[in-house]
Amino acid sequence: MAEVVKKPVKITETILRDAHQSLIATRMTTEQMLPIVEKMDKVGYHAVECWGGATFDASLRFLKEDPWERLRKLRDGFKNTKLQMLFRGQNILGYSHYPDDVVEYFVQKSIANGIDIIRIFDCLNDVRNLQTAVDACKKEKGHAQVALSYTLGDAYTLEYWKEMAKRVEDMGADSLCIKDMAGLLVPQKADELVRTLKEATSLPIDLHTHYTSGVASMTYLKAVEAGCDIIDTAISPFALGTSQPATEVMVETFKDTAFDTGLDQNQLAEIADYFRPMREEALASGLMNPKVLGVNINTLRYQVPGGMLSNLISQLKEQGKEDKYEEVLAEVPRVRKDLGEPPLVTPSSQIVGTQAVFNVLMGERYKVATKETKDMLLGKYGQTVRPFNPEVVEKVLGDEKDQAITCRPADLLEPGLAKFEEEMKQWKQQDEDVLSYALFPKVATEFFKYREAQQTGVDPAVADTKNGAYPV
Numbered sequence: 422m423a424e425v426v427k428k429p430v431k432i433t434e435t436i437l438r439d440a441h442q443s444l445i446a447t448r449m450t451t452e453q454m455l456p457i458v459e460k461m462d463k464v465g466y467h468a469v470e471c472w473g474g475a476t477f478d479a480s481l482r483f484l485k486e487d488p489w490e491r492l493r494k495l496r497d498g499f500k501n502t503k504l505q506m507l508f509r510g511q512n513i514l515g516y517s518h519y520p521d522d523v524v525e526y527f528v529q530k531s532i533a534n535g536i537d538i539i540r541i542f543d544c545l546n547d548v549r550n551l552q553t554a555v556d557a558c559k560k561e562k563g564h565a566q567v568a569l570s571y572t573l574g575d576a577y578t579l580e581y582w583k584e585m586a587k588r589v590e591d592m593g594a595d596s597l598c599i600k601d602m603a604g605l606l607v608p609q610k611a612d613e614l615v616r617t618l619k620e621a622t623s624l625p626i627d628l629h630t631h632y633t634s635g636v637a638s639m640t641y642l643k644a645v646e647a648g649c650d651i652i653d654t655a656i657s658p659f660a661l662g663t664s665q666p667a668t669e670v671m672v673e674t675f676k677d678t679a680f681d682t683g684l685d686q687n688q689l690a691e692i693a694d695y696f697r698p699m700r701e702e703a704l705a706s707g708l709m710n711p712k713v714l715g716v717n718i719n720t721l722r723y724q725v726p727g728g729m730l731s732n733l734i735s736q737l738k739e740q741g742k743e744d745k746y747e748e749v750l751a752e753v754p755r756v757r758k759d760l761g762e763p764p765l766v767t768p769s770s771q772i773v774g775t776q777a778v779f780n781v782l783m784g785e786r787y788k789v790a791t792k793e794t795k796d797m798l799l800g801k802y803g804q805t806v807r808p809f810n811p812e813v814v815e816k817v818l819g820d821e822k823d824q825a826i827t828c829r830p831a832d833l834l835e836p837g838l839a840k841f842e843e844e845m846k847q848w849k850q851q852d853e854d855v856l857s858y859a860l861f862p863k864v865a866t867e868f869f870k871y872r873e874a875q876q877t878g879v880d881p882a883v884a885d886t887k888n889g890a891y892p893v
Contacts, residue, residue, distance in 0.1 A: 430680045431467035431651040438470040440655035443664040447479035451491040457695045458498030473506030477514045481868045489853040496535025503537040510543040510550040520837040528557035542568035544769040547803035549829040568598035572764035576806040586621040596625040603726035604633035608643040615647035627651035635716035638666040658700040662714035729770045752777040759813045761805025790817040800826040
């Protein structure tokens with residue numbers, strides 16, 4: 422009998438980023454993370470995802486924490502484990518395109534403060550919006566992982582994914598991630614997709630999915646059997662629902678097989694025990710909504726991410742039009758097609774969803790178009806996989822359509838670092854502050870004021886600035 426060739430699957434743990442982003446709106450504090458870091462560092466994870474995505478904004482806005490300080494503290498604690506972040510290409514961690522000098526500086530500082538692997542994606546899979554970040558990452562000796570936003574639609578054939586994988590390899594990426602943000606990838610399709618990608622590229626393949634539709638664990642099993650090298654999982658108290666499959670379950674699934682992870686369940690149990698009270702507390706306070714823990718098969722029916730579904734419901738509630746829910750859901754794929762069939766991920770999901778709501782409530786399609794819809798049609802987000810519906814372009818843009826761009830959107834942006842530096846110089850205490858301000862000017866300024874108040878013992882909210890009286 423032929424000897425089984427061992428090919429251990431690697432595990433990227435998401436508890437410190439996507440798991441709590443998906444289940445408790447990114448509210449886990451640095452203080453909650455640090456006591457368990459030493460134990461996590463001994464597990465032997467391929468990487469721990471701990472930064473980027475919504476963590477940056479949430480740290481400044483809600484937790485009154487410096488995200489750069491969090492990264493430095495995690496770096497000090499993880500002595501043996503690679504740290505990973507999520508990066509929105511030319512959008513960095515924000516929602517609009519930033520000049521190249523800001524992107525480059527952000528990458529430089531992320532790696533200098535402790536990041537090893539930068540997962541870079543674009544909401545349209547427009548590789549032009551990825552190149553600057555990839556080049557900057559390579560320059561700083563980081564690992565550039567390019568993530569393709571997985572979606573369904575006529576344009577997204579196996580040939581399309583194969584071609585995209587080749588382009589990703591050609592642009593200098595170190596690995597390729599299939600980013601299934603809505604949990605749309607079902608087991609058999611995962612098998613086909615991974616086998617196709619393995620034919621197209623020699624890059625290591627990482628699969629990231631969410632448990633929203635209930636099939637994710639089976640999807641991982643089939644993907645690994647097909648050759649997938651890395652899977653993203655979350656320790657069990659913050660797994661399932663809109664998060665990832667549970668780390669312990671996947672480790673057990675591959676135990677005593679050719680794909681055995683080699684991770685120790687006793688160590689994982691200790692980590693789970695640490696996070697379990699945090700889960701109970703989040704459920705008791707309402708921070709974790711039980712609704713996000715169930716299976717939502719509508720994700721597969723409508724191809725709409727869980728977060729987008731809840732957003733649509735709240736928009737309709739505000740207008741007292743909840744009875745229009747089914748109509749809006751049916752409108753979403755039509756709007757998506759009109760706008761070039763983009764993957765539904767931030768910010769394209771919000772653009773498509775909001776426009777679908779307007780179309781239904783107004784009783785006439787595109788009677789009112791949002792600024793973001795107009796910007797999408799003007800090419801300001803990049804190139805979509807399919808052309809726009811010409812009738813919609815005419816109705817929404819009219820004569821403005823002549824202003825549409827075909828170049829990379831960031832090519833039209835002037836360098837921005839010097840301007841940002843000048844605007845926020847009174848608050849600057851470290852180089853990284855300029856980047857916090859560049860991404861979220863208002864939120865960062867509020868944080869800087871708070872930080873100063875903490876340092877000086879002065880509360881600016883009750884200070885009589887006119888007469889120079891500052892209560893301590």
